[in-house]
Amino acid sequence: MKRIYFDHSATTQVDPRVAEVVREYLLDKFGNPSSFHSFGRETREALENARMQVAELLNCSPDELHFTSGGTEADNLALIGYSLKNRAHGDHIVIGSIEHPAVLKSAVELENRGFKVSRVAANRYGEITPDAVSAAIEDSTILVSVMHVNNEIGTVNDVGAIGAVCCKRGVTFHTDAVQSYGKVTIDVRAMNIDMASVSSHKIYGPKGIGALYVRNGIEVQPLTFGGHQEAGIRVGTENLPGIVGLGEAAAICKAEMENEAEKLIALRQLLHQRITDELENVSLNGHPSKRLPGNLNLTFHGVEGEALLMALDLEGIAVSSGSACSSGSKDPSHVLSSIGLSDEEAHSTLRMTLGRENTIEDIERAAAVIINKVRSLREMAGIHTEIQSA
Numbered sequence: 082m083k084r085i086y087f088d089h090s091a092t093t094q095v096d097p098r099v100a101e102v103v104r105e106y107l108l109d110k111f112g113n114p115s116s117f118h119s120f121g122r123e124t125r126e127a128l129e130n131a132r133m134q135v136a137e138l139l140n141c142s143p144d145e146l147h148f149t150s151g152g153t154e155a156d157n158l159a160l161i162g163y164s165l166k167n168r169a170h171g172d173h174i175v176i177g178s179i180e181h182p183a184v185l186k187s188a189v190e191l192e193n194r195g196f197k198v199s200r201v202a203a204n205r206y207g208e209i210t211p212d213a214v215s216a217a218i219e220d221s222t223i224l225v226s227v228m229h230v231n232n233e234i235g236t237v238n239d240v241g242a243i244g245a246v247c248c249k250r251g252v253t254f255h256t257d258a259v260q261s262y263g264k265v266t267i268d269v270r271a272m273n274i275d276m277a278s279v280s281s282h283k284i285y286g287p288k289g290i291g292a293l294y295v296r297n298g299i300e301v302q303p304l305t306f307g308g309h310q311e312a313g314i315r316v317g318t319e320n321l322p323g324i325v326g327l328g329e330a331a332a333i334c335k336a337e338m339e340n341e342a343e344k345l346i347a348l349r350q351l352l353h354q355r356i357t358d359e360l361e362n363v364s365l366n367g368h369p370s371k372r373l374p375g376n377l378n379l380t381f382h383g384v385e386g387e388a389l390l391m392a393l394d395l396e397g398i399a400v401s402s403g404s405a406c407s408s409g410s411k412d413p414s415h416v417l418s419s420i421g422l423s424d425e426e427a428h429s430t431l432r433m434t435l436g437r438e439n440t441i442e443d444i445e446r447a448a449a450v451i452i453n454k455v456r457s458l459r460e461m462a463g464i465h466t467e468i469q470s471a
């Protein structure tokens with residue numbers, strides 16, 4: 082049985098073209114970029130080439146880009162590193178209420194260190210509106226952090242409009258772009274974005290590598306201590322195989338993003354159509370059109386989401402309930418609760434995130450299995466209710 086992977090927002094398979102490049106920097110080109118000999122010079126060159134590839138997809142200058150161990154560390158550095166460095170200017174920060182835990186927990190850490198945090202509520206589509214951000218900004222606000230694309234429901238925020246608000250109010254604007262980078266157009270200049278986090282393993286690159294863009298003129302306090310790498314912002318010998326992998330992954334996205342988005346929107350719509358043609362009481366979470374191309378987040382009313390997830394897994398179909406980080410916990414997803422779902426509805430919700438290697442055949446088989454499993458789980462639930470009320 083061919084397995085079908087519909088969990089690309091959790092992680093992706095490394096693109097074979099990326100793996101080829103990574104292999105070269107594991108086996109042949111292993112020098113330390115800080116060394117002066119030829120081994121060092123060739124990896125230094127590769128490091129700077131990758132920096133350019135990653136920067137191009139953000140429209141920032143390569144010297145504004147600092148490699149980190151991933152999206153989490155980039156978010157930590159943006160929130161904690163920036164706030165600690167700029168404390169003299171104010172002690173208030175604004176974040177969206179449905180951010181990734183890497184941002185949410187950085188904000189809690191800042192509260193523990195005496196900062197004040199406002200959390201802006203999302204509307205029913207999961208959008209954080211520029212007006213709501215504007216209303217939350219105070220005289221003492223030094224930083225706003227709002228994600229570009231939500232990892233669970235796929236809603237795309239208008240970060241350009243939020244950036245304009247922050248620019249006008251003189252507040253630094255960070256966006257967690259981990260889910261949008263390489264999939265949705267992002268231009269830090271046009272959108273007035275001062276800091277942005279990206280991660281390699283969400284764009285078919287290796288795990289454990291990411292980057293933080295920090296606009297020239299913005300200062301961030303390092304959270305690592307040692308050498309002089311990455312402009313002193315993130316020190317320690319560079320993860321060269323990871324970095325060249327991220328660079329190659331970014332270059333592929335730049336070349337293929339437009340076609341890939343078109344393909345994924347069509348596959349997502351087909352999957353959605355097949356399911357709703359056959360099943361009643363299925364609702365879409367997130368924005369109907371302003372969403373990540375490959376994200377389909379559905380509530381199957383009356384069905385236990387975990388049971389459905391396991392039934393699909395037995396058929397080789399991988400989906401997720403809520404977010405990857407919160408599966409394993411019984412609490413309903415904070416994102417789904419925030420956009421107005423009841424606990425029961427949140428527990429009846431699955432996230433299906435399509436990606437590069439998915440085909441129409443995958444969609445057709447998955448749709449048939451999902452329809453079948455939802456029907457039988459609903460039947461069993463019905464029988465169960467009848468027995469209980471008899």
Ligand SMILES: *Cc1c(COP(=O)(O)O)cnc(C)c1O
Nearest residue numbers: 151152153181183232259260280
């Ligand atoms: C995956 C993800 C992260 C964390 O990135 P890692 O590279 O896994 O540390 C942060 N934010 C969002 C929105 C994500 O989806």
